[in-house]
Amino acid sequence: MITKSTVIRNKNGIHVRPSRAIVTQFGFYQGSITITANGMTIDTLSIMHLLSLGMQYGDKAVITVDGPEEQKTAEKLVSLLSTEFNFPPASSMEL
Numbered sequence: 001m002i003t004k005s006t007v008i009r010n011k012n013g014i015h016v017r018p019s020r021a022i023v024t025q026f027g028f029y030q031g032s033i034t035i036t037a038n039g040m041t042i043d044t045l046s047i048m049h050l051l052s053l054g055m056q057y058g059d060k061a062v063i064t065v066d067g068p069e070e071q072k073t074a075e076k077l078v079s080l081l082s083t084e085f086n087f088p089p090a091s092s093m094e095l
Contacts, residue, residue, distance in 0.1 A: 001066040006078040008037075010085050013056035018085045019047040026077060031067010033077065055081075 010018055026033060026045045034043045035050070037059055042049040055061060061081050065074040 001064060002070040002074045003062060003064045004074045004078050005060060005062050006082045008055045008057055008059045008061060009082045011057050012085075013059075014050055014053070014081065016047065016051065018080075018083075019050040021085070022050060022077070022080050023047055025080060026073070029067065029073060031065065031070070031073070033067075033073070034064045035061055035077075035081075036064075037061040 008014060014022070023045050029045070032043065033045055034041055035045075035053065037053045037055050040053055042053060053061075063074055063077050063081070065077070067073070
C-alpha cells in the first residue's frame with residue numbers, strides 16, 4: 001500500500017470533465033484506490049464519488065493505492081489531480 005498527497009491545481013476544481021478523465025484512467029484498476037479530501041473518503045472511483053468530495057483549487061487530497069503497480073498508479077493519479085485541465089467552455093462544444 002502506498003499513500004501520496006497532492007494539491008488540486010485545476011482552477012475550476014475537479015468538476016465533471018476532469019472527473020471523467022480520471023475515471024477513464026482508473027475505472028478498471030484491479031486493486032483499491034481511495035481519495036480523501038475535505039474530510040471525506042471515497043473508496044471507488046466514479047464520477048459521482050469524485051464530485052462528492054467537492055475538490056476545489058488549492059484543496060489537499062490524499063491518495064491511497066493498494067494493488068498492482070501501486071507506485072505507478074499513485075503517481076499517475078497524483079498527476080491527474082494536480083493537472084490544470086484546459087477544457088473548452090461547454091457552450092463551444094459540439095453536441
